[in-house]
Amino acid sequence: MSGNTITQPTTHTTSIKPTVVPAPAGATGRPFAQSRAARELGLKRGEFDLAVQLGCVRTVVDDGGGDRRVARTEIDRLRAEKGFPEALRERVETVGSTAAAEILDVTSARFVRLARLGLVTPVKFYVNRYRAVVWLYLAEELRQFAADENNVPWLKGRIPEELRARLDAGLDLRPKNWRGRHLGFLLRQADDPWTRAAAPASLLDLVQVAEIVQDPYERAYLNRHRVTRPDSGPPDSPAAQLTARIMTADDSDEIEWLRADLRQALAAARAHRLAPRPLRPGAAPQLPPDMRRSAKQQPTPTTGTEKRHGLLGWLRRRHP
Template identity: 40%
Template structure:
């Protein structure tokens, strides 16, 4: 569950925290997403950054370069070069579920491009040296030949874990599982319209980050909605458990000003945010914007 509610002395605003950590906007987003920097609910419903995390990171040896290295994202070409294998082998290992993407975007050719934490790639190479050379295990080869591709499923699992980690209560946790199931499966799992509307307001869809201007609704839903039978079953069981705890705490609140259209809206992609003020210690931007498909 989320960190306890923050007071003004214990937490910082997002902009101030980013500046103190000397991070680009995209790096800071990854830090929040991966839990490198924690947030806590504050007065007014907004979230603030936990002060002790900022202090701890600033006191690290090699700050801020060491922190930036942990937040570095790589595509398949850079990830393969990082551990000395071919791009084709890297992609096959990622499709086999050995590497879980942390972000994705849609390029100009309407292809989904997956991004991985460089630190995850290094950790995988250290843990599985036998998979870096020679023939891949026969079961993995057979699964890949049959079209196995766990990248979207791995991203979804990671994203829901992050949302559940930051959930303020059981209703917020349930909303993450509900978003993973998608509107049709969620309607079957949560027949009460009042509860379903509340869950949609909390989390209408899995937040995908910067999907790029070429992303369509169909492409986004294909990455964000559970599709594998095992994945769907696990989400249904987890949703039922979260709902049981949520209902024990109290019924879903009445919608204050929600219309049917607003309640069922599923955003295709978040609008580009305004460019924030530069951090105290500027960092190069071009590579990050390229990786995230922002030009």
């Protein structure tokens, strides 16, 4: 993947700070939509999305079935934290390789080598207009790495010969490490067993998934619960194809681990709720266990056809 990776991406920070909108006094009602919550916290939408993924901002399920929302109490909690809003922005600040090298006080080339060795893990990536992958890193993590005395040999010393040979042979752990971090993001946001099962499935190729999930209806149901990347472009575009390559596990150990995770999550999902499937002609709909119990307690409704038949019978008896 290193052949498609740009080594001098731009920094995603800016000196212009967004204005924090004062929270409405005594506000009650539904939780905030995510766009509104981002404004309340003084974050740009990309920063807010990353804050949710990192667990800095907690979201709740929308009772109306829409996108997840943010409770007003969560907004109040974050606004009451010391150093708000600058402290929150620092936690989600991302930088490219050039700015990352400056934080570590190394050359850009050395930083890229450290990243390819897996010593620092990307938090995001995108494909630029030149079809090159731009990796982004958390500035806070880089500052912690630079402050750790145990990392001085990596920053100042000579990289061991064995590792330099592996780098020359094409070693690049950035995609694999990003996938591991991304899986954590997906699991953190999953509130349904099928969504949890879809998380490891989204990082395996279709053949691997089909070997484990042999029922086509279960595969379709898993696909419905997958979180897609809206920034990857049309499915057949070069950017989408490159994104798909990064998002698909290609290391044997990683694949086996994901397959095992999928099997375990799939068993839990099946126990929770069976995947829906088409009804046979004349068959009654299959309801989840809790809905079956409630359905038995409900009186059978009278249909319009039954009402009409009853009326016709009454008229025939009255007027033979």
